[in-house]
Amino acid sequence: MFSVHQGKEKKMRRSLKVLLIAAVCVFGGWLGGSYLPLRLPAWFSSGILHNTEMDANDKFQSALEIMTQDWFFADTIDDLETRLTDQALYGMTSNEEDTHTTYMSAEEEQEFTDSINRDFVGIGISYKTTEDGLPVITYVIPGSPAEEAGLQAGDILISVDGESCAGWDSQTMQDRVRGEEGTTVIIGVQRGSQELEFTITRAAVSSTAQGYVREDGIGYLQMVQFGNGTPEEVAGILDQFEEQGVTKIIIDLRSHGGGDLTSMQEVGSCFLDKGDLMIKQVYKDGTSTDTKATGGRYESFGPIVLLVSENTASAAEAFTLALMEQRDDVTVIGTTTYGKGTAQVVRYFSDGSAINFTTSKWLSPSGLWINNTGITPDITVELPEAVSRSYYEMSDADTCQVDSVSEFAAAAQLALDFLGYEVDRTDGYFSVQTETALKQFETDQGLTADGILDVETYNALISWMSSVWSSDESRDTQLQKALEVLGTDSQTDAESAAVSVETADSSETAAAGDEDTLLMLEPDEIDWVLL
Numbered sequence: 001m002f003s004v005h006q007g008k009e010k011k012m013r014r015s016l017k018v019l020l021i022a023a024v025c026v027f028g029g030w031l032g033g034s035y036l037p038l039r040l041p042a043w044f045s046s047g048i049l050h051n052t053e054m055d056a057n058d059k060f061q062s063a064l065e066i067m068t069q070d071w072f073f074a075d076t077i078d079d080l081e082t083r084l085t086d087q088a089l090y091g092m093t094s095n096e097e098d099t100h101t102t103y104m105s106a107e108e109e110q111e112f113t114d115s116i117n118r119d120f121v122g123i124g125i126s127y128k129t130t131e132d133g134l135p136v137i138t139y140v141i142p143g144s145p146a147e148e149a150g151l152q153a154g155d156i157l158i159s160v161d162g163e164s165c166a167g168w169d170s171q172t173m174q175d176r177v178r179g180e181e182g183t184t185v186i187i188g189v190q191r192g193s194q195e196l197e198f199t200i201t202r203a204a205v206s207s208t209a210q211g212y213v214r215e216d217g218i219g220y221l222q223m224v225q226f227g228n229g230t231p232e233e234v235a236g237i238l239d240q241f242e243e244q245g246v247t248k249i250i251i252d253l254r255s256h257g258g259g260d261l262t263s264m265q266e267v268g269s270c271f272l273d274k275g276d277l278m279i280k281q282v283y284k285d286g287t288s289t290d291t292k293a294t295g296g297r298y299e300s301f302g303p304i305v306l307l308v309s310e311n312t313a314s315a316a317e318a319f320t321l322a323l324m325e326q327r328d329d330v331t332v333i334g335t336t337t338y339g340k341g342t343a344q345v346v347r348y349f350s351d352g353s354a355i356n357f358t359t360s361k362w363l364s365p366s367g368l369w370i371n372n373t374g375i376t377p378d379i380t381v382e383l384p385e386a387v388s389r390s391y392y393e394m395s396d397a398d399t400c401q402v403d404s405v406s407e408f409a410a411a412a413q414l415a416l417d418f419l420g421y422e423v424d425r426t427d428g429y430f431s432v433q434t435e436t437a438l439k440q441f442e443t444d445q446g447l448t449a450d451g452i453l454d455v456e457t458y459n460a461l462i463s464w465m466s467s468v469w470s471s472d473e474s475r476d477t478q479l480q481k482a483l484e485v486l487g488t489d490s491q492t493d494a495e496s497a498a499v500s501v502e503t504a505d506s507s508e509t510a511a512a513g514d515e516d517t518l519l520m521l522e523p524d525e526i527d528w529v530l531l
Helices: 004-035 042-050 056-069 080-093 106-117 145-149 170-177 230-243 261-268 315-326 407-418 432-444 455-471 477-485
Strands: 102-104 119-122 125-128 136-140 156-160 184-191 194-201 203-206 209-213 219-223 249-252 258-260 277-283 288-292 304-308 330-334 342-348 354-363 499-501 517-520 528-530
Touching (some): 080 102, 080 354, 106 342, 136 455, 170 528, 184 455, 209 230, 230 261, 258 261, 315 517, 407 455, 432 455
Parallel strands (some): 219 249, 249 304
Antiparallel strands (some): 102 354, 119 203, 125 136, 156 184, 209 499
């Protein structure tokens, strides 16, 4: 018999079940909404997330979900997930134990490849760059559009297509100066007290080596990188050296950032006997591989002087040690080198980005590891401080005069001293004698001779100093010592001595492959930029 009491209990149970189901649905909706695109109000899901523990075994994915779904600024950033992934990879590959392992975006990887092979479409110059540094042209590639237009080492870049480039970083400068082949760009420079403009047609540029035979019969070979085209370029230069009866050679490796191991091996083989050990690579499991000269040595060359600096690094250091230790007629002159004793390979992602990571350390033929110590030259010779330092960019608001103290005054004093003007100090205190010297420089350059160091006078001073340095080899103390060691007249005029040597065209060489071993500084460690 069905009682009224039982009916009430059944109805109550049915109501409780409905309420329970509703509560579960609501809670599930809240929880699911916190992780799905269709969320409950952010303030509500944020409260739930605050009390929800994340899985420690999947930190990366959890962090990515938080930053893409719940981070306040997420909607203000285009392609947020790519940016966050790149940032994570930069962090993952940045370790104090190894500063040469790094993640590179597709754009950075292309810049890295360009820095090795010097294959790009632009105008054909490099300029010295440091943070807040003055963009002074340090090298004009022979045969480049820049050389044909008339740009010179020592020119200060001041504008691109009529727009001031003051304050531009290196990436902005590259983006504006490089471009499609056949297009033009207007480059404004300051040369001494003059401001000049050059209309230059962009073209494919490729040059890692250049050379000439001096009037005294010495061959001068400068290499700035071991890229894909370097062996062919060097062989072309050495062939002409040999044809002209050259025996003594100066090989200039100053500011050589390294490059591809295979390229270094081929160039080194021009100076070593087949089978001579060049470097030994040692891997983390203790195994090792040897890189040896492959043959093709030019027997007629020697003695040889190598010029090195604190910016001679990696593969250039390996090349230097191989010649030092395997030949008895090699002298190394300059300053202690960079000290990079590790080798890397590049692995690519499908989007063009890559990881450049250390796989081994390398040792010289005698087993020397120069990591963080560098190579001590046979003869240590410093360059004048005025040309070895970096110069900060001066703004229109900056001025220096008597009794003031500044970094700009110190730079000006060094430049004045280098140019032969009489200064009594170089510590940045603007003395009366500094004013007198500056007035004389201003008079000589046709500037207002007020003895005040402003941006116009400062740029004219640095430009003129850089131009004199580039055109007058007698100021190059390291080169002069090399000539002394080789037993020639160190006062030979550079311009009359230079007999041009054409290099082989390597503009169609390919980029470094996936498994190429690189002994190379990263772009942000190199103090010059290619344009």
